[in-house]
Amino acid sequence: MPSREQRTFDPVPLAGRAAASRRAVLRVAGAGGAALAVSACARIPLTGPLGREALPGDVRPDVPYVQPRPPAEGAGPEETVLGFALAGVGPADDYGVARQYLTPEARLSWDPGAGVTLYSADAEIEATPLDESTVRLRLQSIGSVDAHGVRVRQSTPAAQELEVGVEQTAQGWRVSEPPPGIFLSDSAFALLFSAARVYFLDPRRLHLVPDLRWFSAHRAAAVALAALGAGPAPLLAPAVVSEVPAGIAADPLAADVLTRADGGLELELPDAVAALPGPAQSLAIAQIQATLRSMPALSELRVVRGGEPLQVDGATGPGRALPGHRPIAAGPTGVISLVGASGAGEPLQLVPDLQSERVLAPVISQSSPLAAALREDGGAVIIASTDGSVPRRDAAVGPALIAPRIDDAGYVWTSSPASAGAMVALSQRSSDADARIDAAWLSDRTILALDVSPDATRVLVLSRDPNGARLDLCAAVRDETGVPRALTEPVPISTGLRDLRLGGWFDETAVIVLGTDAVSGGSRALVVDLQGEGERLPAPPAGTDWIAGTAVSDAVWSSTQDERLYRVEGADWAEVDLPARQPSFY
Structure with a gap:
């Protein structure tokens, strides 16, 4: 296939308005090879001509592209609103067809970058006129960006309705009051957007x-750079810092952000970063390189200055x-090794x-000899060392x-189930150095479990209220000496499970529940990748009440209420003939 061409289907035209029902309905196909094309073009014929069109100049030939359908002549207000949503x-x-x-x-005021409304590709999108100037758009929302x-991501689809203003123009019906952002089916989103880990510093x-x-796959690298300069999202904003200057990529649509050299991908170090003093420059380069390399297509990218590769000392620089x-x-007693x-x-x-x-629920620090466990009666955390x-x-x-958790700043985190809006970080030094961690959003909830990420910044909290258990992601806000003082407002993690009993970190952006x-x-039991879908583990043995895993060694262990120990071997759980319970990793 030529590099600057893309095959496109010639879609069936949108149906005309039905005078009796005054309602337009688009049935969107489910997952599969045609799902994206259906979302773009209303209906795809099973037979018919296959054409070729040149790609627009600002579209990269190495990422998926779909040619959206422009407005059809004679289309009514319902079809116009549906066409806009699908475009x-x-x-x-800059979403020229949608405009x-x-x-x-409206073309001047509409902001496609305001976000994405995600809808199920297995449901219908409906457009129904409310009056001569308003159309109601109805869909099954499954999440947003x-x-x-x-x-x-929502745990279950939910009906969403929006009122869209329309008016008759010389060119036909047009949308005069468009909703901000764009609409994509889940299958379209998976093809057209790329996940990126934008790295900041603790x-x-x-x-x-x-x-x-x-980010849109067509400009993910440039937009990721712009995101670095713009700073972290609200979840992390109070908890991280950055050495990347603001405005590092003032034009996120720039076509020459990435250049090819000797068969590889290179990024010329922006002038704003090159002007930084040595230590700050090294930190900024580490952020930039890790961010861009988090995208599969850029995993081998090099940051260069004047053609010379720039590297960060892995021994002294920040790392993942x-x-x-x-x-x-x-x-049976103590904390034992399962190696x-x-x-x-x-x-x-x-x-x-x-x-x-x-003891119960033992943990050991990765970075120091610090260890902790619950006393057998659960009424105290024992702090010790290896x-x-x-x-x-x-x-x-x-x-x-x-169950306690350890961060690499020397604190042991725990809480009573009735937290009263706070947790406690126990110091390895003395009770005088203990810290209260404020989290007002937990005031009316019962805490079931927590886990602190290895970067000592992101925190998982499993809690319950009358509506059930939920797993939240938040961040630890520390003072200038590194003492944790508060948790940021959380973002819920959708797992698809009911009655959650345990949740912890499995990888940098994956959790095991x-x-x-x-x-x-x-x-x-599931491993939920926050970048994608959940991976089912074998059905846990009867009575399982504890699970732990790590992607580093691709290992998962569990234990049961009657203190049987298991680990995943292939497609099943194998019992380990050892009197042990409540496994973890360090």
């Missing part, structure tokens, strides 16, 4: 912290923080101060505490 598949010429459906004034590129400048965004790979668990676990011989004790007593360097401390901060299957009613 969101065509980003060429053809608008009045001249805001102006920052942040996507929110306040200590030790870690790269991913801010997950979705990933979950640990060494499995541990609570043994090479086979049931033969005595398990290796990892925390000397705890080796003679029974080498005796941290004096043992029993912190009784509330009844029935949730345990709950109830909404269809079968049975126990279900």
Whole structure:
């Protein structure tokens, strides 16, 4: 296929208005090879001519492209509104085809970058006239993407109605009051948008912290650079910093942001970054390089200056923080290693101060000897270490505490289920250094579990209210010394499960959850990639109440209420003949 051509179907014209019903209905095809084309063109014939058209000049030939249908002559207000909604598949010429459906004034004011409304490709989009100047657009919404590129997915589809202003012009019916942003089916969105991890820095400048965004695939790299300069999305804004100057990519539609050299992809370091002093420049380059390389098509990209590659010292510069790979668990007593676990011989004790007593929910830091566990009665968190360097401390901060988690700033996080809008970060030094972590949005909720990401910035909180359990993603706001002080307003994570019981980090942007299957009613474990869909794990053994996993070693362990230990082997769970429970990784 020529590099500057794209095959396009010749669609069946939109049907004329039915005078009796005064209603236009578009049935959108489900997932499959034709789903995107249907979303773009109303209906696709099973037979008919196959044509070729040159791609618009600002469309990259290496990403999917669909030619949207322009307004049909004689189309009524309902068909015009539907055509406008479907034309969101065509980003060429700043959504030039979609603008053809608008009045001249609306073409100037409409902002396609205001966001994306996502709808199910298995449902209908309906346009119904309300009066001579208004059409109601109705669809099944399954989520949205805001102006920052942040996507929110709904757990179930929900009917959404919008009133769209129309007027008769010399060219026919046109949309005079368009909704901001564009509309895409889930199948169209998967083809036309790319996920990118826009990397910022934790306040200590030790870690790269991913801010997950979705951008149009036709200009994802340039827009990702612009997003770096614009700063983090609201979820992370109070919790991260950046060395990338504002306005790094003032023109996100620039065609020469990326250039090819010697068969590879290169980005010439922007002048604003080159002007930074040495340490700040290195940090900014690390942010830029990690951000662009997070997109599969740019995984080998190099940042250059005058043709010379620029590299960040991996030993001293900030890096991506990933979950640990060494499995541990609570043994009959103490905290034991599960590395090479086979049931033969005595398990290796990892925390000397705890080796003679029974504990629950053990955790060990990846970056230091710090360790923690719940006392068997759940009324205190025990802080200790793997080498005796941290004096043992029993912190009784509330009844029935949730399982502790450790960040790499030396704090052990926990909470009573009834949090009263706050958590506590226990210091490894002394109770005088403990910190209260404010989270007013948890005031009326019961906390079930939490997990702090390896970058010590993003926090998962599993909580419950009368409407059920939910998993939220938020961020830890720290003061200038690194002490956690508050959690940002959360973004819910859709898992598709009911009665969630546990949730934790599996990878940089993936979580592992345990709950109830909404269809079968049975126990279900999932790895939910925040960039894509969930991956089902084998059905958990009966009585499973604990699960932990890590993408670093592609390992998943679980335990049951009667203290049986399992790990995933192939397509099933294999029981490990070892008296241990509540596994985790460090």
